Amino acid sequence: MDENIRLAERLIRKEEKALEETIDKFAKYAAAVIYHVSKGAMTKEDIEEVTMDTFITLWNNAEKIQKDKLKGYIACIAKTRAKNKLPTLKKAVMIDIDELDPEDSFSISAETEKKELCRELTKIIDTIDEPDREIIIRHYFYYQKINSIAQALGMRSENVKVRLHRTRNKLKKLLTERGYSL
Amino acid sequence: MKTEIYEAFDDIKENFDSIDDQSIIDEMDMEIDIEKIKDGVMAAKTKGRKKMGKGKKTAVILAAAVLSAGIIGTTVFAAFGGLDSAFGNIFSGDMNAAGLYSGGNVSVNTDDENLEVKPLGIAGDDETVYAAIELTHKDGSAFTHSDLSTVGLPTKTEFVHSDNDYESPVSYIECDDEFSVYVDKNLWQQFNAKPSSGGGAYSLIGGWEMLDANNVYEEHYLTKVDVDDNGKKLIMYIKVLNKTNTLKGNMLYVSFKSLSEYVPVKYLGSCEEITDEVYDQVKNQYYDNDIDVSYIKNDKNGYDIWQIENKKTDVNFSLSLKLNYKSDVKTASIDDETANSLFKNAGGNISRASISTTAFGISIRASKNGETDVYADTSNITVVTKDGKEYGVAPVADEISNDNIYVSTEYFPKDDINYHYLIHSNMNESDLETVDENFDHYKVNMIDINRIEKVIIGGKEIYLTLEK
Numbered sequence: 001m002d003e004n005i006r007l008a009e010r011l012i013r014k015e016e017k018a019l020e021e022t023i024d025k026f027a028k029y030a031a032a033v034i035y036h037v038s039k040g041a042m043t044k045e046d047i048e049e050v051t052m053d054t055f056i057t058l059w060n061n062a063e064k065i066q067k068d069k070l071k072g073y074i075a076c077i078a079k080t081r082a083k084n085k086l087p088t089l090k091k092a093v094m095i096d097i098d099e100l101d102p103e104d105s106f107s108i109s110a111e112t113e114k115k116e117l118c119r120e121l122t123k124i125i126d127t128i129d130e131p132d133r134e135i136i137i138r139h140y141f142y143y144q145k146i147n148s149i150a151q152a153l154g155m156r157s158e159n160v161k162v163r164l165h166r167t168r169n170k171l172k173k174l175l176t177e178r179g180y181s182l
Numbered sequence: 183m184k185t186e187i188y189e190a191f192d193d194i195k196e197n198f199d200s201i202d203d204q205s206i207i208d209e210m211d212m213e214i215d216i217e218k219i220k221d222g223v224m225a226a227k228t229k230g231r232k233k234m235g236k237g238k239k240t241a242v243i244l245a246a247a248v249l250s251a252g253i254i255g256t257t258v259f260a261a262f263g264g265l266d267s268a269f270g271n272i273f274s275g276d277m278n279a280a281g282l283y284s285g286g287n288v289s290v291n292t293d294d295e296n297l298e299v300k301p302l303g304i305a306g307d308d309e310t311v312y313a314a315i316e317l318t319h320k321d322g323s324a325f326t327h328s329d330l331s332t333v334g335l336p337t338k339t340e341f342v343h344s345d346n347d348y349e350s351p352v353s354y355i356e357c358d359d360e361f362s363v364y365v366d367k368n369l370w371q372q373f374n375a376k377p378s379s380g381g382g383a384y385s386l387i388g389g390w391e392m393l394d395a396n397n398v399y400e401e402h403y404l405t406k407v408d409v410d411d412n413g414k415k416l417i418m419y420i421k422v423l424n425k426t427n428t429l430k431g432n433m434l435y436v437s438f439k440s441l442s443e444y445v446p447v448k449y450l451g452s453c454e455e456i457t458d459e460v461y462d463q464v465k466n467q468y469y470d471n472d473i474d475v476s477y478i479k480n481d482k483n484g485y486d487i488w489q490i491e492n493k494k495t496d497v498n499f500s501l502s503l504k505l506n507y508k509s510d511v512k513t514a515s516i517d518d519e520t521a522n523s524l525f526k527n528a529g530g531n532i533s534r535a536s537i538s539t540t541a542f543g544i545s546i547r548a549s550k551n552g553e554t555d556v557y558a559d560t561s562n563i564t565v566v567t568k569d570g571k572e573y574g575v576a577p578v579a580d581e582i583s584n585d586n587i588y589v590s591t592e593y594f595p596k597d598d599i600n601y602h603y604l605i606h607s608n609m610n611e612s613d614l615e616t617v618d619e620n621f622d623h624y625k626v627n628m629i630d631i632n633r634i635e636k637v638i639i640g641g642k643e644i645y646l647t648l649e650k
Contacts, residue, residue, distance in 0.1 A: 004197075016224070023220045031214045032207040044212045051214065052222040059223070072195040079192045118193045137198050140191040142206050152205040171187075 008070040011062045019059050026071065030054045030078040036143040037082040050085050054078045075141070117180070124174045131155070132167040139164055296320055316415060324414045448489040450475065456485060512539040512631050512646035520642040521548055524562065525587065527555040532587075539565075539631045539646060543592040544575055550587055558589045562640045565593060567633040572596040 007025070010018030031051045034042065042050070054077045058065075065073055125133060131153055138144040138152070146164070150157040292299045298318045450468070453460045456477055464487065468475050477485040514537050521535035522528060524546070531551035538545050544565065550556055558577060565573040575591035582588075637644045 019223065020220060023223060024216065027216045027219050028207050028210075028214065029203060032203070032210045035210040035212075036206065044214065047210075047212070048214050048219055048222075051219050055219070055223045066195065069195045069197055071197040071199070076193065076195045083192070117190050118195075121190055122194055122196055134201055137201055138206070140188060141194065141198065142201075142203075143188075144206060144209070148205075148209050152202070 002068070004070045005067045008065050008067040011058070011070075012065055012067070014059075014062060019055065022058070022070075022074075023055050026074050027051055027055070029071065030074050033075050033078040033142065034082040037079050038086060039143070041086060042082075046085065050078070050081045053081045053085075057081065120175070120178055120180075124171060124178075127174070128167060128170065132163050132170075135160055135163050136167045136171065318415050322414060447491050450487040450489055452482075452484055452486045453477075454484040511649045512634060513537065513649050514637070514644045514646040516546070516548075516639065516644060517642070520639050520644070523640045524558055525550070525556050526559050527557065528553055532556075537637060537644065537646065538649070539634055539637075543590065544637065545591070546587075546589045548587050549585060552584055554582065556582060556587055558587070560589070560591055563591075564596070564638040565634060566636050566638065568635045569633070 007018055007022055011022060031047050034047050034050045034054070038047070054074065057077045058074060061077075125136065128136065134153065135149055138149045139146070144152075146160050147157050149155075150160045153160070296319060298320055300316050464475055468489070474490045476488050476490045478488055516524070516535035516537055518533055518535070521532040522530050524535070525532045525548065528550055531553065533549045535546065535548035538547075544563070546558060560575050560577050563575050565575060567573070572595075573593040574596050576594055577589055577591050632648070634646060637646065
């Protein structure tokens with residue numbers, strides 16, 4: 001059985017040792033998610049604090065963990081906690097002008113539940129070919145900057161931008177086909 | 183309603199294992215302290231468990247305190263005690279028929295076009311202030327699943343026993359973990375312009391900290407949800423102020439995602455009391471088979487045992503909530519002789535000292551001359567109200583520069599031997615201690631500053647005037 005699934009099962013059973021092991025394994029990952037969401041607005045101490053919050057929330061809601069999605073659940077909590085922290089910070093979120101794209105934060109009319117939207121979106125993401133799939137996950141899920149995505153994938157930034165633009169349009173089209181309006 | 187694409191991605195709980203997340207981690211240009219995180223989590227977890235009592239799979243006792251319902255007036259009085267408290271002098275507006283300070287104290291709005299939201303007002307006792315808000319669906323639909331007639335539960339009067347005449351037999355409802363509150367950013371900045379305790383981590387206004395996100399989930403929270411009118415009306419109480427938390431500003435934002443409702447579905451038996459033996463038996467028979475159970479007080483001085491189900495209702499909305507508490511300030515200058523008796527280690531070099539009041543405490547500012555170890559001996563300060571009540575002040579923060587000193591304090595009633603307040607050594611948050619470690623909360627002492635007659639420092643009476 002996958003190590004993370006076993007860990008999730010132990011967390012659901014409220015084994016304290018499992019929480020410690022989860023922190024050892026995923027603290028850096030959670031902190032990195034928080035770091036990217038904060039876009040440089042958080043100090044090391046802020047990030048550590050939100051990371052703590054993330055694992056406390058994980059523990060308090062252990063019964064909600066889907067065994068095969070522990071890492072995803074941690075990322076989800078980390079992002080929520082980071083976003084709640086941001087408005088209280090004095091330091092403004094820095095936005096790189098090169099990153100700014102008015103199309104980036106389009107909205108979807110969610111007549112159905114948000115959960116349904118997430119399910120659809122997950123399915124759609126899986127239909128996108130690589131490396132566009134990875135680009136869109138890094139950009140929207142991990143909040144990674146275009147330059148960093150380019151570096152990680154060994155591509156030119158312009159290339160990433162173009163691919164992101166195309167994939168975003170594809171995403172919009174597929175969402176529209178599934179009955180969502182933008 | 184529209185959802186931003188980023189928000190939709192935020193809710194995705196996929197592992198995305200094909201992505202090399204090491205590059206995402208490596209990009210973080212700082213080394214986080216995992217041991218510190220682990221220690222903090224384990225400590226908070228232990229603290230949380232102590233506060234929360236038994237875990238989710240343990241008994242939920244549906245007694246009056248949790249099985250609340252209906253009539254807002256009685257509920258508020260029952261839950262929050264006497265309302266003719268200090269807060270009556272703090273918040274503007276009159277007490278309304280429901281026993282709350284009128285809606286003029288709180289303004290609420292929502293961006294969810296399906297919801298009607300109206301403020302019911304402020305309730306509080308000497309320790310805590312709650313904002314009460316009523317929500318209804320515009321289409322008249324209910325928020326809850328409860329329909330006791332379909333599950334054959336006892337009638338409502340048999341179902342709930344309390345000192346109050348509850349009218350609506352509802353099941354236990356709780357808010358999910360996504361509830362959050364934070365202070366308006368502009369107010370944060372506005373108050374941060376005042377002297378802070380250093381490091382910018384938090385600021386103090388008359389002894390009250392600005393909201394520190396450390397405390398968001400701990401300190402501002404939904405304390406209670408009542409339903410009325412067959413579940414069509416939600417009444418939410420949000421704890422907005424108490425001694426251990428951080429107000430601070432007067433604007434709060436609140437967001438909700440869903441409510442969990444524990445609905446009794448099947449009668450399982452009864453017991454006279456919940457002994458370890460009963461508990462073990464129920465645990466073996468039900469909990470271990472993933473059946474949630476509640477003990478409901480019956481009219482035979484015992485408990486009926488019911489199988490309950492957790493039903494979740496999405497309630498997606500956010501509120502902004504403005505608390506218009508009075509913010510008058512009274513001020514006075516302090517003569518140099520008195521000021522030099524108040525400040526220690528100043529070598530007689532204190533000048534231009536002044537005092538100002540807020541609802542939460544007094545602040546003292548003074549000029550000094552280079553000395554670094556200066557501190558205010560606040561034990562010699564007494565605040566006297568017009569009715570003769572005396573308050574001491576305890577320091578909660580200071581800021582010392584080469585030329586100036588600023589000390590912020592909080593009030594405590596001198597005649598209350600049970601009063602516990604914060605003491606501290608170096609004025610940093612981490613140094614705050616309680617005078618009694620077993621005491622887990624602090625009383626709020628907010629004073630309508632119009633009631634303050636004078637401040638006595640080392641025998642010198644100082645009369646203050648209202649700042650226009």
